[in-house]
Every structure is written in C-alpha cells, then in structure tokens.
Amino acid sequence: MRSEFWTLPLSELDQQEWEALCDGCALCCLQKLEDDETNEVWYTGVVCRYLDSKCHCKVYDQRHEKVPNCVQLTQARIDEFHWLPQTCAYRLRAEDKPLPSWHPLLAGSRKKMVRKGQDVWAVAEVTDDMVPEEDWQDWLIFKA
Numbered sequence: 764m765r766s767e768f769w770t771l772p773l774s775e776l777d778q779q780e781w782e783a784l785c786d787g788c789a790l791c792c793l794q795k796l797e798d799d800e801t802n803e804v805w806y807t808g809v810v811c812r813y814l815d816s817k818c819h820c821k822v823y824d825q826r827h828e829k830v831p832n833c834v835q836l837t838q839a840r841i842d843e844f845h846w847l848p849q850t851c852a853y854r855l856r857a858e859d860k861p862l863p864s865w866h867p868l869l870a871g872s873r874k875k876m877v878r879k880g881q882d883v884w885a886v887a888e889v890t891d892d893m894v895p896e897e898d899w900q901d902w903l904i905f906k907a
C-alpha cells in the first residue's frame with residue numbers, strides 16, 4: 764500500500780487500500796431508520812445480532828444472505844456515503860475531510876479509538892433480535 768494512501772481521493776485507492784481505510788468501528792452495523800418526511804437517516808442503539816464483542820462480523824462470508832440490508836461499500840456508491848456515520852472513514856474521505864487522529868491507521872492500533880468511545884460498543888444498547896423492528900424508533904441515538 765502507498766504511504767499515506769488515506770489522503771488520496773477515494774477514487775484513486777486500489778482494493779487493498781480501500782479495505783484498509785475502514786477503522787473497524789462497526790457503527791455501520793447499527794440499525795438505521797429513515798424519516799419519511801425529511802429523508803434524514805437516524806442511527807439507533809440497536810445493533811446487528813451477528814456482531815461480536817470485538818466488532819467482527821460472525822457471519823462475514825454469508826453476511827449479504829443473512830442480512831439483506833448489510834452495508835456494502837463500493838467505489839460505485841461513493842455518492843451515497845452521506846448516510847454513513849459522520850466519523851466513518853469512507854464518509855470523511857468522500858467529503859474530502861482528513862481522518863481523525865484516533866483512526867487506527869494514524870494511531871497504530873484500535874486502542875485510541877476504543878478509549879475515545881468511537882466504536883459501536885460505546886453506543887450500542889441491544890441487539891436486533893431483542894427488540895422488534897417496530898420499536899427501533901424508541902432507540903434513536905444520532906443522525907447521520
């Protein structure tokens with residue numbers, strides 16, 4: 764991978780650099796709701812049942828079959844990244860903003876990110892097999 768590839772435009776990243784840009788926060792594994800009137804996307808404290816305590820997907824190879832709305836971030840969808848969390852590395856770079864100092868690529872590990880409460884387990888409250896979908900609106904935590 765190229766030195767400081769995370770400062771390059773997303774469109775110039777190769778596949779390996781693209782994958783490495785993810786900070787592993789797993790905030791995108793929170794369930795989201797879209798406001799019908801404003802089209803605003805809200806994140807809830809309800810997290811996908813397949814996420815483990817270390818922010819790894821337990822069903823990674825079958826995730827799109829198990830969870831049809833599981834996020835797949837590709838270069839072709841850059842224009843849609845505005846619904847990602849504001850701290851997401853892909854959204855930040857799509858908006859030509861720098862990565863935060865706690866990003867593992869800059870900090871050298873996940874420790875600073877976790878210490879600063881930037882990973883999903885700092886905000887997730889329940890898993891989506893514990894709360895019926897019609898009640899997710901009671902768990903809103905932040906706007907995309």
Ligand code: SF4
Nearest residue numbers: 785786788789791851
């Ligand atoms: S929110 Fe963005 S940076 Fe965080 S895990 Fe999801 S894709 Fe990666």
Ligand code: SF4
Nearest residue numbers: 792811813814820833
């Ligand atoms: S299936 Fe895996 S990657 Fe997809 S939302 Fe659930 S935990 Fe996250």
